[in-house]
Amino acid sequence: MSEKVSIGILAVQGAFAEHQAMLDGLGADTFLIRQKKDLEEAVQNGGLQGIVLPGGESTVQGKLLRDLGMYDQLKELIEAGTPVLATCAGLILLAERVSNDDRAYLKTLPVSVKRNAYGRQLGSFVTDAEIAHIGTYRMNFIRAPYIDEILNPQVETLAIVDGNTVAVRYKNQLALSFHPEVSEDARVHAYFLNEIVQGV
Ligand SMILES: NC(=O)CC[C@H](N)C(=O)O
Numbered sequence: 001m002s003e004k005v006s007i008g009i010l011a012v013q014g015a016f017a018e019h020q021a022m023l024d025g026l027g028a029d030t031f032l033i034r035q036k037k038d039l040e041e042a043v044q045n046g047g048l049q050g051i052v053l054p055g056g057e058s059t060v061q062g063k064l065l066r067d068l069g070m071y072d073q074l075k076e077l078i079e080a081g082t083p084v085l086a087t088c089a090g091l092i093l094l095a096e097r098v099s100n101d102d103r104a105y106l107k108t109l110p111v112s113v114k115r116n117a118y119g120r121q122l123g124s125f126v127t128d129a130e131i132a133h134i135g136t137y138r139m140n141f142i143r144a145p146y147i148d149e150i151l152n153p154q155v156e157t158l159a160i161v162d163g164n165t166v167a168v169r170y171k172n173q174l175a176l177s178f179h180p181e182v183s184e185d186a187r188v189h190a191y192f193l194n195e196i197v198q199g200v
Pocket residue numbers: 054055056057058059087088089090092115116142143144145
């Protein structure tokens with residue numbers, strides 16, 4: 001990376017520590033967003049060049065975002081162009097629509113997602129597939145959603161597995177069904193830092 005960037009990782013629930021380790025390893029400055037104050041201070045200090053929404057449980061994370069008073073600011077920041085990397089539950093938080101649930105959350109990403117789309121119990125698997133701009137990548141799916149409809153032609157499909165879309169980019173938003181933070185392969189995080197955080 002040519003310059004040090006500061007990335008806030010939402011840390012109310014889920015796999016935030018793994019994202020932090022991955023981004024630290026790539027030379028980013030990371031901090032955890034546990035409460036509203038963490039987000040506000042970073043914005044005030046000009047120290048928020050990107051946001052990570054980790055995997056976990058979207059219903060829990062979505063409720064906590066509201067309970068902790070972070071929902072509006074997060075939505076505004078993403079709509080205003082702050083780069084965001086969202087994985088699994090994070091993808092569900094961004095989606096405009098959840099096809100098998102009444103709940104939707106930030107609604108900044110014009111796609112429809114299906115939660116627990118591979119079944120609840122046997123829904124975890126690993127597969128190698130192609131990601132546009134990155135190459136073949138080992139993808140870890142853990143009770144994952146997939147994208148069952150793209151709602152805006154500007155959404156770029158980056159990866160398809162078994163006929164289902166599992167990675168997209170829309171402007172400043174990179175969203176994945178799978179978990180790049182649990183692999184040894186830092187190329188997805190590097191793409192986020194190099195092409196989205198430093199590229200927009
Ligand atoms: N690994 C994950 O993030 C799983 C997502 C979870 N099944 C949900 O619906 O929120």
